[in-house]
Amino acid sequence: MNGNECISETLGDYVLVRLSGEVDLSWSQQVRRAILDALGDTGKVGVELSQVSYIDSSGIAALVEGFQNARSRNQKFGLVGVSGAVMAVLQLARLDRVFPIFADLDAARSA
Amino acid sequence: MRPVAADSRDSARASGRRALSFLADLSQSLAVSLDLKTTLGPALTRTMDFMHAEGASLFLLDPATKLLECKVCAGPVDIVGLKLEVGQGVVGRAVAENAPQRSDDARRDARVNTRVDAETGFVTRAILCVPLATAQGPIGALEIINRRDGGAFDADDAEILRLVAAPMALAINNARLALEVAEQQRIRREMGLARSIQKSLLPKRRRGKFPLIGVNLPAHEISGDFYDYFDLADGRLAFFVGDISGKGLDAAFLMVRVASLLRWNGKAAPAPAAWLREVNTELCETLQNGRFVCAVVGIYDRRTHQVVIANAGFPPGLLDHGGRFEELPADGPPLGIIKEAEYGERTLDLGGAALYLFSDGATDVREGARARLGADGLCELIRRYAALAPEPRLRALISELKRRRLVDDTTLLLLQEPRGSEVRELLALRFPADPREMRRVRAELRTALDAEDVAPELRDRLVLVVDEACTNVMRHAYCGGETGTIALRVTRERDMLGFELRDEAPCVDPARIKPRDLSECRAGGLGVAFIDATMDFWHIEGLPGGRGNRLVMRKRIAAQVQNDRESD
Known part of the structure; x- marks a missing residue:
C-alpha cells in the first residue's frame, strides 16, 4: 500500500531487482537480501531504481555491498534507470562514478 | 617622734590621694577628644604643674624615620620640632631602653644634650624622663625638667610620672588608630570615586x-x-x-x-x-x-x-x-x-x-x-x-x-545578532524510535520545508540528513533493546534553519561521532558524513543526568541557493 516494492525478475542469465517507493531503514535489509540472493543465482545483476523516490544511507549501503560482492567474484552488477532522487544521494556519497549506471535494461544486459 | 611619723604618713596619704585624683582627671581629659593637639598641650602643662617642674616636653617616635620629635612642650623654652635619635640624650635612652631615666645633676651628666641650653641660656639642672610604653613597645617619651624647689627628682616622682605616661600613651595610640581608620576610609572613598569614574567610561x-x-x-x-x-x-x-x-x-x-x-x-x-x-x-x-x-x-x-x-x-x-x-x-x-x-x-x-x-x-x-x-x-x-x-x-x-x-x-x-520573536517553529514532532515512523516524518518535514520555499534539491538533502540523524539515533543510541521516542523540532530564524533532535537514550560519546571520508567506497558511516557535508554546523551533546542526547544542526538557506547557482 505504501508503494515500497522489491521484485526480482529473471531474464535469461540476467536478474533484475526492481525497487520502488522509498528505500529506508524500515525495509533496506529486505533489499539487501534480495540483491545478495540474486548474486547467488546468477553472474549478472541489475538494480532498477527509476521508481525510487527516496533512498537513505542504509539503502545505499545495500547497493554498495552488492557491488563489492559482485566485484570480488567477477560478477556483473549495475544500476538501471537511476531516478533523480537516487542520483542526488549517489552524488552526495560520491558513488555516482563507482557504480556502473545504465539508462535502461537493454543497455544493462548488453554490457 | 610619733607625731612626726603620723604627719609623714598623713602627708604620704594626702599626696597619694592628690596623685590619684590628678591621674583620674588627666585620663578623663585625654579621653575627651581624639585630637591630640587640643588634649596633649593642656595635659602636659598640668603634669608640669603637678610635678612642680619648670618645664615638660613630649617626644613621639616617627615609625618611618625612627626619629624622636618633640610634639608638645610646656615651660619657658619652646623645643617643639626638636629631633633626636633613639638612644641619643636622656629622652633617646628612655626610648631605647624602654626604662625611666633620671639625671640629678644635668650639668655634669654626659647623657644630657646641652645644645638647647647653650642656644637659649636656660639652665637644665635635673631631668626625669619616662617612656610612653605600649604593648608594641615605646612610642615616645615624657620628660620633665628642673624641680621648682631646686632639688632633684626622686623615686616617687619617677613612679608618678610613669603613671602619668600610661594614659598619655594610650590616648596617643587611640588617636593614631583613629587616624589610620580615617585614612583608610578616605582611601576607600577615593577608590569608590575612581571606580565610579571608571564605570562612567x-x-x-x-x-x-x-x-x-x-x-x-x-x-x-x-x-x-x-x-x-x-x-x-x-x-x-x-x-x-x-x-x-x-x-x-x-x-x-x-x-x-x-x-x-x-x-x-x-x-x-x-x-x-x-x-x-x-x-x-x-x-x-x-x-x-x-x-x-x-x-x-x-x-x-x-x-x-x-x-x-x-x-x-x-x-x-x-x-x-x-x-x-x-x-x-x-x-x-x-x-x-x-x-x-x-x-x-x-x-x-x-x-x-x-x-x-x-x-x-x-x-x-x-x-x-x-x-x-x-x-x-x-x-x-x-x-x-x-x-x-x-x-x-x-x-x-x-x-x-x-x-x-x-x-x-x-x-x-x-x-x-538579536533574536526573539524572529524564531519561528516550522515543525515539532515526537515519535517512537522506530524506522517505520520515518516515512511519515519525512513527509511532514518535506511539507514544512516546501512552505518555506526551500529549493527542492536542498529540501531533499535536508530531509535525507534529518532521516539519517533519526535512524542513527535508532540504531546507535537506542541499541540493545532500548526503546523510546525522538523529538524533532525545526525552526527558522531569518535565513537560518535550525534542526534539533532529542532522544531519551543513554548519552553517547560525542567524540565517537565523526564524519568519515566520503572518497572511500564503503557502506558504513554515511549518515554522519551526509550531515557534515550538508549542514553549516552541527553539534551533539549528552543531556545532564546521563540520559538523553541533543543534536543541533543549522543550515543557512540563502547561502545554499548561491552555492547551487555557483555549482550549476
Missing part, C-alpha cells in the same frame, strides 16, 4: 535589539580591564575589549589612556589589523616599565552578518555555533611590546552564532582549592545557559563566576 548598555553586551567585574575597586563600542559613520559597529598587564591604580590609569587611544583610532574605521597596528605603534613609544596591553578589536556589519576581529595577545575568543565552540586564537603579540608587530584579522559569519570575548580573569576564577576554571570550564558554563537570551545568559555567567573566587579583573563581551 564604559559604554552605556543599549536597550532593544542591540547585538553587543559587556560586563566588567573588577577584582578590587578599580579595574585594568576595559571595553567599549561605538557606531561608525557607515552604520557598522566597532568594539574593543582589553586588559592592562598588572592590577591596581597604575593599571587603571593606563586603562583610561589605552581605551581613549583605541576609541580615537577606531573612529576612522580602519580594518581591525591596521587598527591594532596603529595603536601598537603609539603604545610602544609611550608605555614604560614593561607594561603591555592585550586587546581584541572588531567591526561588525549588520547587513552582511559578518564580524571582523583582530586579537593582540588577548585570550582566544570563542564562537559558539549552537554548542560547538570555535576557538579564535590571537593574531599577534600584545600591544606595546614590539613596534614592528603585524596583526592578522579574521572574518566570521556571525549568523546564529555567539561571539564571546573574555579577559583571562574569566577563566582564572577559582573554586575553593580547585584549579582554575579554564576555557573548557567556561564553554561548559556557556552551554549550560545557552538556551537563555543574551542578557540573562550573561547575567547567569557572571553570577557563576562570582560564585567562584575572582582573582583578577574580569570582563566579558558578547556579540550576538
Whole structure:
C-alpha cells in the first residue's frame, strides 16, 4: 500500500531487482537480501531504481555491498534507470562514478 | 617622734590621694577628644604643674624615620620640632631602653644634650624622663625638667610620672588608630570615586535589539580591564575589549589612556589589523616599565552578518555555533611590546552564532582549592545557559563566576545578532524510535520545508540528513533493546534553519561521532558524513543526568541557493 516494492525478475542469465517507493531503514535489509540472493543465482545483476523516490544511507549501503560482492567474484552488477532522487544521494556519497549506471535494461544486459 | 611619723604618713596619704585624683582627671581629659593637639598641650602643662617642674616636653617616635620629635612642650623654652635619635640624650635612652631615666645633676651628666641650653641660656639642672610604653613597645617619651624647689627628682616622682605616661600613651595610640581608620576610609572613598569614574567610561548598555553586551567585574575597586563600542559613520559597529598587564591604580590609569587611544583610532574605521597596528605603534613609544596591553578589536556589519576581529595577545575568543565552540586564537603579540608587530584579522559569519570575548580573569576564577576554571570550564558554563537570551545568559555567567573566587579583573563581551520573536517553529514532532515512523516524518518535514520555499534539491538533502540523524539515533543510541521516542523540532530564524533532535537514550560519546571520508567506497558511516557535508554546523551533546542526547544542526538557506547557482 505504501508503494515500497522489491521484485526480482529473471531474464535469461540476467536478474533484475526492481525497487520502488522509498528505500529506508524500515525495509533496506529486505533489499539487501534480495540483491545478495540474486548474486547467488546468477553472474549478472541489475538494480532498477527509476521508481525510487527516496533512498537513505542504509539503502545505499545495500547497493554498495552488492557491488563489492559482485566485484570480488567477477560478477556483473549495475544500476538501471537511476531516478533523480537516487542520483542526488549517489552524488552526495560520491558513488555516482563507482557504480556502473545504465539508462535502461537493454543497455544493462548488453554490457 | 610619733607625731612626726603620723604627719609623714598623713602627708604620704594626702599626696597619694592628690596623685590619684590628678591621674583620674588627666585620663578623663585625654579621653575627651581624639585630637591630640587640643588634649596633649593642656595635659602636659598640668603634669608640669603637678610635678612642680619648670618645664615638660613630649617626644613621639616617627615609625618611618625612627626619629624622636618633640610634639608638645610646656615651660619657658619652646623645643617643639626638636629631633633626636633613639638612644641619643636622656629622652633617646628612655626610648631605647624602654626604662625611666633620671639625671640629678644635668650639668655634669654626659647623657644630657646641652645644645638647647647653650642656644637659649636656660639652665637644665635635673631631668626625669619616662617612656610612653605600649604593648608594641615605646612610642615616645615624657620628660620633665628642673624641680621648682631646686632639688632633684626622686623615686616617687619617677613612679608618678610613669603613671602619668600610661594614659598619655594610650590616648596617643587611640588617636593614631583613629587616624589610620580615617585614612583608610578616605582611601576607600577615593577608590569608590575612581571606580565610579571608571564605570562612567564604559559604554552605556543599549536597550532593544542591540547585538553587543559587556560586563566588567573588577577584582578590587578599580579595574585594568576595559571595553567599549561605538557606531561608525557607515552604520557598522566597532568594539574593543582589553586588559592592562598588572592590577591596581597604575593599571587603571593606563586603562583610561589605552581605551581613549583605541576609541580615537577606531573612529576612522580602519580594518581591525591596521587598527591594532596603529595603536601598537603609539603604545610602544609611550608605555614604560614593561607594561603591555592585550586587546581584541572588531567591526561588525549588520547587513552582511559578518564580524571582523583582530586579537593582540588577548585570550582566544570563542564562537559558539549552537554548542560547538570555535576557538579564535590571537593574531599577534600584545600591544606595546614590539613596534614592528603585524596583526592578522579574521572574518566570521556571525549568523546564529555567539561571539564571546573574555579577559583571562574569566577563566582564572577559582573554586575553593580547585584549579582554575579554564576555557573548557567556561564553554561548559556557556552551554549550560545557552538556551537563555543574551542578557540573562550573561547575567547567569557572571553570577557563576562570582560564585567562584575572582582573582583578577574580569570582563566579558558578547556579540550576538538579536533574536526573539524572529524564531519561528516550522515543525515539532515526537515519535517512537522506530524506522517505520520515518516515512511519515519525512513527509511532514518535506511539507514544512516546501512552505518555506526551500529549493527542492536542498529540501531533499535536508530531509535525507534529518532521516539519517533519526535512524542513527535508532540504531546507535537506542541499541540493545532500548526503546523510546525522538523529538524533532525545526525552526527558522531569518535565513537560518535550525534542526534539533532529542532522544531519551543513554548519552553517547560525542567524540565517537565523526564524519568519515566520503572518497572511500564503503557502506558504513554515511549518515554522519551526509550531515557534515550538508549542514553549516552541527553539534551533539549528552543531556545532564546521563540520559538523553541533543543534536543541533543549522543550515543557512540563502547561502545554499548561491552555492547551487555557483555549482550549476
